[in-house]
Amino acid sequence: MSEIATDLPRQQPASVVTEGGLVRGLLIAVAIVFLALFLVLPLATVFVQAFAKGWDAYLAAFHEADAHAAIRLTLITAAIAVPFNLVFGVVASWAIAKFEFRGKNLLITLIDLPFSVSPVVSGLIYVLVFGSQGLIGPWLIEHDIQIIFAVPGIVLATIFVTFPFVARQLIPLMQEQGTAEEEAALTLGASGWHAFRTVTLPNIRWGLLYSVLLCNARAMGEFGAVSVVSGHIRGLTNTLPLHVEILYNEYNFVASFAVASLLAGLALVTLGLKSLLEWRYAGDIAASGRRH
Amino acid sequence: MKGSTAIRVENLSKTFDTAAVLHDLSLDVRAGELLALLGPSGSGKTTLLRIIAGLDFPDRGRIVFGAEDATRLPVQQRAVGFVFQHYALFKHMSVADNIAYGLNARKRADRPSKVEIKRRVGDLLDLIKLSGFADRYPSQLSGGQRQRIALARALAVEPRVLLLDEPFGALDAQVRKDLRRWLREIHDRTGQTTIFVTHDQDEALELSDRVAVLSRGRLEQIGTPDEVQEAPVSATVLKFLGDTIEVEAIAQGGQVRVDGRLTPVAAPPGLVGPVKLYARPWQLQFAESHEAHLHGTVRSSYRSQGRQRIEVDRPEGKTVVVEASDTARLPAGRPVGLRILAGHVFAG
Numbered sequence: 001m002s003e004i005a006t007d008l009p010r011q012q013p014a015s016v017v018t019e020g021g022l023v024r025g026l027l028i029a030v031a032i033v034f035l036a037l038f039l040v041l042p043l044a045t046v047f048v049q050a051f052a053k054g055w056d057a058y059l060a061a062f063h064e065a066d067a068h069a070a071i072r073l074t075l076i077t078a079a080i081a082v083p084f085n086l087v088f089g090v091v092a093s094w095a096i097a098k099f100e101f102r103g104k105n106l107l108i109t110l111i112d113l114p115f116s117v118s119p120v121v122s123g124l125i126y127v128l129v130f131g132s133q134g135l136i137g138p139w140l141i142e143h144d145i146q147i148i149f150a151v152p153g154i155v156l157a158t159i160f161v162t163f164p165f166v167a168r169q170l171i172p173l174m175q176e177q178g179t180a181e182e183e184a185a186l187t188l189g190a191s192g193w194h195a196f197r198t199v200t201l202p203n204i205r206w207g208l209l210y211s212v213l214l215c216n217a218r219a220m221g222e223f224g225a226v227s228v229v230s231g232h233i234r235g236l237t238n239t240l241p242l243h244v245e246i247l248y249n250e251y252n253f254v255a256s257f258a259v260a261s262l263l264a265g266l267a268l269v270t271l272g273l274k275s276l277l278e279w280r281y282a283g284d285i286a287a288s289g290r291r292h
Numbered sequence: 293m294k295g296s297t298a299i300r301v302e303n304l305s306k307t308f309d310t311a312a313v314l315h316d317l318s319l320d321v322r323a324g325e326l327l328a329l330l331g332p333s334g335s336g337k338t339t340l341l342r343i344i345a346g347l348d349f350p351d352r353g354r355i356v357f358g359a360e361d362a363t364r365l366p367v368q369q370r371a372v373g374f375v376f377q378h379y380a381l382f383k384h385m386s387v388a389d390n391i392a393y394g395l396n397a398r399k400r401a402d403r404p405s406k407v408e409i410k411r412r413v414g415d416l417l418d419l420i421k422l423s424g425f426a427d428r429y430p431s432q433l434s435g436g437q438r439q440r441i442a443l444a445r446a447l448a449v450e451p452r453v454l455l456l457d458e459p460f461g462a463l464d465a466q467v468r469k470d471l472r473r474w475l476r477e478i479h480d481r482t483g484q485t486t487i488f489v490t491h492d493q494d495e496a497l498e499l500s501d502r503v504a505v506l507s508r509g510r511l512e513q514i515g516t517p518d519e520v521q522e523a524p525v526s527a528t529v530l531k532f533l534g535d536t537i538e539v540e541a542i543a544q545g546g547q548v549r550v551d552g553r554l555t556p557v558a559a560p561p562g563l564v565g566p567v568k569l570y571a572r573p574w575q576l577q578f579a580e581s582h583e584a585h586l587h588g589t590v591r592s593s594y595r596s597q598g599r600q601r602i603e604v605d606r607p608e609g610k611t612v613v614v615e616a617s618d619t620a621r622l623p624a625g626r627p628v629g630l631r632i633l634a635g636h637v638f639a640g
């Protein structure tokens with residue numbers, strides 16, 4: 001910090017700098033203590049608790065049919081929800097960024113909706129629509145289709161909750177890039193699809209990867225909405241977060257924290273990759289002042 | 293083929309939301325010519341060019357390529373080369389890949405072999421004098437170099453017409469001048485039918501075979517640079533082609549008088565009564581009071597590109613600029629008389 005202070009231009013009044021330095025130091029200290037208390041400590045606790053009874057107990061938590069089922073369901077859910085939102089997000093941002101049409105602002109607001117609605121409410125919406133007392137529930141029962149308390153409901157709820165990640169990232173990025181390159185491609189004889197593949201997609205690839213990463217982390221970690229529609233049927237409709245809760249409620253702390261450590265690990269890996277992308281491709285991820 | 297009509301624009305109208313941008317505009321482009329579309333900002337030049345390219349569609353009117361009605365033809369099938377003001381190069385592709393883009397985008401049956409594409413790219417890089425740059429990326433090039441790449445990319449698909457939208461608009465004055473001359477050379481070498489948008493009259497007059505002057509979505513005049521300069525059809529064209537001095541005058545019997553004194557300017561038949569006389573700065577000359585058409589006092593004088601420019605305040609409050617090659621610097625405040633040597637008159 002003293003280095004920074006000496007680099008400051010002379011005309012900066014000394015009193016402002018020292019006072020600022022003091023306040024700044026205090027604020028940074030508060031922030032660090034806060035982070036340690038509320039983030040690092042709990043995260044460390046997860047791993048400490050998970051390994052409290054050694055490696056064997058840790059691994060045992062995963063050598064269990066219910067754990068396998070939870071992992072499988074989480075992977076399946078993410079494997080459906082993430083590609084779906086990827087395609088939808090790209091299509092929506094393409095439409096919003098490159099075309100003018102009525103109701104565009106409404107569409108942008110709607111895309112944001114899942115972020116402003118409590119996940120529990122998101123889950124409830126599906127129960128109200130597809131549940132046995134729900135809007136089309138009787139019809140579904142008649143045709144022997146199970147959505148609520150089954151995998152389809154979990155997938156739907158996850159899709160809903162993770163809906164905005166890709167579109168929100170790409171809309172400003174595509175808006176900034178404009179349509180000139182695509183138009184150039186079209187005048188050179190490229191079909192719309194060819195232009196999309198060879199021009200649009202490469203231009204958004206890092207932003208897309210970034211948003212898919214965040215979308216995936218949320219899809220695998222979602223608790224609220226999934227909890228409402230899942231019904232907590234062991235071995236059938238439990239995702240990893242729900243499995244953690246069940247184990248915890250059964251006072252099976254080691255297993256609970258062991259499974260939780262898996263999710264915490266996912267979060268750390270996501271954070272690492274996200275930082276890497278931000279550091280390496282900052283200009284390609286977010287709309288920014290970088291232009292040619 | 294040369295000299296025949298390559299593109300016919302017929303009665304084109306275009307409205308954006310509520311604003312009419314093109315009004316019943318008709319225009320012929322001859323095969324092999326370099327046509328400049330000249331007009332003030334917002335006059336509809338870009339819109340016209342985009343409609344010809346198929347990037348926009350008109351509300352009314354037709355675009356005809358040769359004998360083929362192309363009004364509804366999709367952009368990919370028009371075979372036009374479009375060069376954008378801000379280059380629109382593909383950022384993530386090398387220079388060679390940018391130039392080869394149009395060839396690589398073709399269906400397999402029409403696509404030249406890899407070797408052939410490489411050869412074509414090499415030839416084009418030679419043509420634009422950037423041979424060593426094949427592996428660079430657009431971000432590693434200067435603005436002028438980028439625009440040359442954009443031109444090569446458009447030429448690679450052998451378009452039937454090259455459309456350039458203010459291609460040098462984003463470049464500084466010296467680079468603009470070099471590129472102008474260079475574009476003319478390329479045009480002479482390739483014989484490519486070219487339409488070229490600019491709002492810089494010098495650029496249009498220096499570069500083109502013919503100039504089309506647009507104003508508020510209408511075609512004011514089309515002709516060779518000499519024709520539009522020597523015989524402008526309206527005050528709009530005249531004013532847009534360079535600095536002018538506007539003087540109240542009276543026309544009678546084919547003659548024009550200013551301040552009661554006869555001028556050498558001829559009035560078109562039928563134009564009688566109060567008119568406006570327009571002269572260029574070099575069409576005025578300092579004169580003795582008894583043979584001057586205008587009077588005033590020198591406000592300031594300065595030298596610009598070897599010529600002396602003198603600002604003269606007229607009694608009515610207007611300032612006129614006179615250009616003279618051999619006058620000594622005139623002191624400010626000195627009363628002078630000005631004689632009109634030539635000019636044009638239009639109804640006031």
Ligand SMILES: Nc1ncnc2c1ncn2[C@@H]1O[C@H](COP(=O)(O)OP(=O)(O)OP(=O)(O)O)[C@@H](O)[C@H]1O
Nearest residue numbers: 308309313331332333334335336337338339340491
């Ligand atoms: N997509 C659009 N939506 C609405 N109005 C438009 C659109 N494109 C152009 N216009 C309007 O049409 C008019 C003509 O625009 P155009 O871009 O053709 O002018 P221009 O002659 O190329 O001007 P400049 O020299 O500034 O490039 C302008 O008033 C502009 O505001």
Ligand SMILES: [Mg+2]
Nearest residue numbers: 337338339457
């Ligand atoms: Mg324009």
